[in-house]
Amino acid sequence: MPENASANLTIRLNGDWSMTGVTQQLLPLTEHLAALSGVHPQQAQPVIDLTEVALFDACGCQLLTILLRHLRLLGFAPVLTNIPAELRGSIELLGFGHEFETMLDIAKGHA
Amino acid sequence: MDTSERIIPHEYLTFTLGNEEYGIDILKVQEIRGYDAVTRIANAPEFLKGVINLRGVIVPIVDMRIRFNLGTPHYDEFTVVIIMNVLNRVIGMVVDGVSDVVALEPEQIRPAPELGSALDTRYLTGLGTVNGQMLILMDIEKLLSSDEMQLMDSAA
Amino acid sequence: MTTPDHHNTSIDLDRFNAVFFEECAEHLADMEHILVALDPAHPDGEELNALFRAAHSIKGGAGIFGFRDLTVVTHELESLLDKVRGNELGLTATMIDLFLEARDAIAMQLAGHRDGAAVDQGVIEDICRRLRDQIETNAAAAEASTSSHVPSAEPMTGFRRLEIVFSPDNDIFQRGVRLENLFNELAQLGDLSVKAEIPEAPPFEAFDPEVCHARWIFALDTAAADEEIWDIFEFVAEREQLTIITRDEQATAAPSPAREDIPAPASTPAEAAIAPMGRRAYDRDETAPGAFGRRGGEAESSIRVGVTKVDQLINQVGELVITQSMLSQMAAVLDPVLFENIHRGLLQLERNTRDLQQSVMSIRLVPISIVFSRFPRLVRDLAAKLGKQVDLKTVGEATELDKGLIEKVADPLTHLVRNCLDHGLESPEARMAAGKDPVGTITLRASQVGGRIVIDVMDDGAGLSREKILRKAAERGIPASDAMTDEEVWQLIFAPGFSTAETVTDISGRGVGMDVVLRNVQALSGRVQVSSEPGAGTRVTISLPLTLAILDGLSVAVGGEKFIIPLNAIIESLQPKPEEIKSVNGRTVVHVRGEYLPLLPLHQLFNLETAVTRAEEGIVVLVDVEGEKAALLVDALLDEHQVVIKSLEANYRKVEGTAGATILGDGRVALILDVHALLRMR
Numbered sequence: 049m050p051e052n053a054s055a056n057l058t059i060r061l062n063g064d065w066s067m068t069g070v071t072q073q074l075l076p077l078t079e080h081l082a083a084l085s086g087v088h089p090q091q092a093q094p095v096i097d098l099t100e101v102a103l104f105d106a107c108g109c110q111l112l113t114i115l116l117r118h119l120r121l122l123g124f125a126p127v128l129t130n131i132p133a134e135l136r137g138s139i140e141l142l143g144f145g146h147e148f149e150t151m152l153d154i155a156k157g158h159a
Numbered sequence: 160m161d162t163s164e165r166i167i168p169h170e171y172l173t174f175t176l177g178n179e180e181y182g183i184d185i186l187k188v189q190e191i192r193g194y195d196a197v198t199r200i201a202n203a204p205e206f207l208k209g210v211i212n213l214r215g216v217i218v219p220i221v222d223m224r225i226r227f228n229l230g231t232p233h234y235d236e237f238t239v240v241i242i243m244n245v246l247n248r249v250i251g252m253v254v255d256g257v258s259d260v261v262a263l264e265p266e267q268i269r270p271a272p273e274l275g276s277a278l279d280t281r282y283l284t285g286l287g288t289v290n291g292q293m294l295i296l297m298d299i300e301k302l303l304s305s306d307e308m309q310l311m312d313s314a315a
Numbered sequence: 316m317t318t319p320d321h322h323n324t325s326i327d328l329d330r331f332n333a334v335f336f337e338e339c340a341e342h343l344a345d346m347e348h349i350l351v352a353l354d355p356a357h358p359d360g361e362e363l364n365a366l367f368r369a370a371h372s373i374k375g376g377a378g379i380f381g382f383r384d385l386t387v388v389t390h391e392l393e394s395l396l397d398k399v400r401g402n403e404l405g406l407t408a409t410m411i412d413l414f415l416e417a418r419d420a421i422a423m424q425l426a427g428h429r430d431g432a433a434v435d436q437g438v439i440e441d442i443c444r445r446l447r448d449q450i451e452t453n454a455a456a457a458e459a460s461t462s463s464h465v466p467s468a469e470p471m472t473g474f475r476r477l478e479i480v481f482s483p484d485n486d487i488f489q490r491g492v493r494l495e496n497l498f499n500e501l502a503q504l505g506d507l508s509v510k511a512e513i514p515e516a517p518p519f520e521a522f523d524p525e526v527c528h529a530r531w532i533f534a535l536d537t538a539a540a541d542e543e544i545w546d547i548f549e550f551v552a553e554r555e556q557l558t559i560i561t562r563d564e565q566a567t568a569a570p571s572p573a574r575e576d577i578p579a580p581a582s583t584p585a586e587a588a589i590a591p592m593g594r595r596a597y598d599r600d601e602t603a604p605g606a607f608g609r610r611g612g613e614a615e616s617s618i619r620v621g622v623t624k625v626d627q628l629i630n631q632v633g634e635l636v637i638t639q640s641m642l643s644q645m646a647a648v649l650d651p652v653l654f655e656n657i658h659r660g661l662l663q664l665e666r667n668t669r670d671l672q673q674s675v676m677s678i679r680l681v682p683i684s685i686v687f688s689r690f691p692r693l694v695r696d697l698a699a700k701l702g703k704q705v706d707l708k709t710v711g712e713a714t715e716l717d718k719g720l721i722e723k724v725a726d727p728l729t730h731l732v733r734n735c736l737d738h739g740l741e742s743p744e745a746r747m748a749a750g751k752d753p754v755g756t757i758t759l760r761a762s763q764v765g766g767r768i769v770i771d772v773m774d775d776g777a778g779l780s781r782e783k784i785l786r787k788a789a790e791r792g793i794p795a796s797d798a799m800t801d802e803e804v805w806q807l808i809f810a811p812g813f814s815t816a817e818t819v820t821d822i823s824g825r826g827v828g829m830d831v832v833l834r835n836v837q838a839l840s841g842r843v844q845v846s847s848e849p850g851a852g853t854r855v856t857i858s859l860p861l862t863l864a865i866l867d868g869l870s871v872a873v874g875g876e877k878f879i880i881p882l883n884a885i886i887e888s889l890q891p892k893p894e895e896i897k898s899v900n901g902r903t904v905v906h907v908r909g910e911y912l913p914l915l916p917l918h919q920l921f922n923l924e925t926a927v928t929r930a931e932e933g934i935v936v937l938v939d940v941e942g943e944k945a946a947l948l949v950d951a952l953l954d955e956h957q958v959v960i961k962s963l964e965a966n967y968r969k970v971e972g973t974a975g976a977t978i979l980g981d982g983r984v985a986l987i988l989d990v991h992a993l994l995r996m997r
Contacts, residue, residue: 196983197984198876198976198983198984198985198986199876199921199923200967200970200986201920201921201922201923201970201971201972202921202922202971203970209984210963210967210976210984211984212978212982212983212984215630215633215634215637215961215978216961216965216966217961217962217963217965217966217967217976217978217984218966218967219966219967248965248966249966250966309968310967310968311967311968312964312968312969
């Protein structure tokens, strides 16, 4: 499915990205990464959509950071999109804004 | 959620008691095993054969053939016990033999008539027909939790 | 002020919160314990420190776990305690009462969070106000009387730009620490910016998202002293995990006059790394149990494990014991010489299994002081209410019993202690008139007697009144007669609906007393006994099994079935001679050493067919349950076992005359006899 003609590969994150749920996020993430494995980094840009993320804490921030680093390591230039306002607040408070800043496709939060 | 309930036919484990063929919801069945020696319980009704050790758990065994006067109960190597999980309890039921697992569409089930079975209609969910043969569907949960089975301490 | 978002996550955080609740309850218990014993005239400095620490720990934990309301009362309490322990304010009896009330208010809030119990905000506000009043009125008084005290405020520090580096333990997420709350607290101190760094992380494939690989660097413009920052991180950071560096001194506030307060001369602003400020004196034993999931000494000395895990372990060991005894049985037929190695190995296995079982069982054992410790407060409050003077003595608090039992024995004991106060002890005037010390004594004594735990609740009051009990019994239609022995008369107070109180009070309830005590204790395979002497007092004795899970028993055969008789009920077994069997009033008795014991043929009680129907053909097991003796007739004695008690009720129902069931070495189920109930069955 992901390898359609579109240059954007949307990775939809959802559910519990806090301490209580991060381990459950690993399997879907591995599947998303597997879907990217045959894709040439120049041909597609992963778009990580956070619309459906319900809970997000430092643990989730860390996992997202690691995911983004991993994608960049593979040569992709991921972007983040649809970050719910409260998530943005948590990210700033927890000091992860700078990690995600360059990947925001929409206006960034205040520093 | 409700729709799936209607679309997917229920599966029933069928078994014989005397000359009658019965069915219970397969989801209530934990396992099927042979009849072992039981430890008798004093002053219990006759149909309560006693209790057995099922991997460290103590499980009561009832014989429905005695309870409902269905044929002469005998115990040999073919006697089968259906271990059921009902209302968070594990209970074994002695039957003459286990036949099959059948899937019944709701339209294959009719309400149970007042007469025609050894069991009170209160404890039946209905009558099914499989290959022209009548299947009496037990409401095992209601039956085992009924006061007359004396399997549970009454709330009072 | 940012609202913590814990309402979103409370369900998922339950398991973390549970630890906090438990520790919070421990702190509250400690506080109560100390407060009740505290002498307002000569307060012990260590105890005051301990009180302060308890309040402080609750406040800190509540902040981290997002229970803001809990921090409010604790904050006021802590402030007042801080003044008292610093000798700025003198301790008064009123203060102790107020502290106790504040403790109760916090307990109420805790119950609100933990159990959803109602919280009376009026009480909370009232307590806070009164705690503040104490500080203000007393401070004013102190100021007026003496000026020798240095004003308590922190030395004024100017606005500074601090750089704080926080490198937490990598299990900080798993400990349920909510960094958002922590950082919010920090933000209260000034203008904060936060930067998380993940210097090094494993590759994605090997990444464990629950392990923290991040550290945080804060820039904080603040007038706050380093101490305040330390306080925020108190429960999450060790000394070496937090560094505070002063980057810039901005003299926007008062120019710092009190520099001498800071040990290192911080004159080179950019580089002067002020080492982590020394923890306060009261922090020194914070690695002791009670600090919230802090690493260090505590981690090595104890771990918290869910009771279900322990029970699972106990069950599994129980299965192992059964398997082991099954193997021993099978090997018993093997030639001891040819199979010497197998026999030796099995013997070793049996020893190891038994040791393992004992170790595992001991995990569940806890000292009874957990229950006893609640009584000083109860007695203190009730005595004041009733206008009685009471001295409470506790003996044998280290006696251990099963955790499950402890929880269930607390209510009956509470009831008995209330009874002592309300009905047992006389008023000081009445005591003096009777030539007794006006101060009554209630004694709680626990000890292990054989395989049982015996708990005595004693008072030196007026004793039970035979006449009053008989009269009351007659009024209530409870069968009784003047011919009854004292012991039988005392037993009447356990009849449902019996109450000897002249007036119904709100202390001991309305006659739902002793019968409930008896029922509760019996449900634990326990027994209750009463003895009393007019004018000298009353003693109620509860005896309980050490644990609910294991029992030493003798297996006996009756008509093809096996039963287990609890070893602690057995006096001896014998084969009676025909002349020792007598018939008295149509009942068969066995004459043993001058005593006539009623014969209870088990095959009759349990409706079993057997060839052995006459006492002289079988064996009688003499049993004694709290002075009541009988002879149980069985076909044969089989073996002694340590058996794992299994519930019959889990899947079936209670069976009369039994205390459960067990699984024998051959895999079959055997019923365990409840001798006490058997004596009632005949």
